[in-house]
Amino acid sequence: MAGIHDVAEEWDVRDGRTPFRGKVTGVRSEQVRMPDGVWAQRDYQLHPGSVAVLALDEQGRVLTLRQYRHPVRHRLWELPAGLLDVPGENPLHAAQRELFEEAHCKAGQWRVLVDFFTSPGGSDEAVRIFLATDLSEADGERYAAHGEELEIETARVPREDLVRLVLAGELHNPTLVTGVLALTATGGDLDALRPADAEWPARPY
Template structure:
């Protein structure tokens, strides 16, 4: 019988490791990992610096969305503003605030941690911190100068209840959007957003100073 339901850190023995590919931000690592039966199994996975995302909720209970083309799945997906932790030593909250400005020209007065998760723990070590941002306003100054695929970003504000319906109907597929929407829906049905963790809560998966 399990005494406590929580994830715990653990490190199985690695006999050998190599990095057959390293891109600008992410790479692929191959480890030979000792299994409980004494054999070794090869595990290939993407190495990743981590990510942040923002569920920005306005006073009308609408969620701010961005729409982008995602080449691996050949679709334009509705998503939450998000980005990589690709600046060494950057605080996750500061990164999230930057992404909200760059992708939606928006700022928020109140920030909390909505949920932390691994995006696909069987295939990548990417950890993502998802913030809830409220008390929204338009950002000051000029808009961020987009480049590449970001030139075609669209934005929309969609009621939270409608998002839940669209997710359950199979119309939306971005995992961060799905996780954030359902987490916020659960929080509002429970103890409320005031019970969420503060924006500077510890994040063991990606420690920061």
């Protein structure tokens, strides 16, 4: 269905301001003109974007991490992931860095699994999930963790088990949910996925 695809578009905006800017994210407030001509206020989170890695080993297990997430007061099972907070950084390089830092792993093969907006009604965050295969332990010393990363747990879980847990409402992290279900949707045809350097209009670098 060639006509079913998202299209970039921007409506008229006035009175744009950023009343709050934190260390990583901020809040943007804008007046946006609706189709009926009325101006409506829209407040949303400014976000640099993120990458995540679905690392799949030779036994069909997915590398997962459990980490405390303060806003939701949960320890969540997740995929290795991180912010695109280095200006101009290649998203693939950022994903490779996160796989090393969070799991001390490297991968011989990389593909784009899926791209998505986390919450397009309230944030401009865009996420790219890479599929990493041909896994091995990284060279050199382990990354020195700090803060909440000090208590990261790791586990390699069969993809089928993760799907069952997602559908049972036991797993909630959006990158893990999206990545595992997207991988399942490939039916094992990984060669049909986009190359690791595929264009990403939401976060050009």
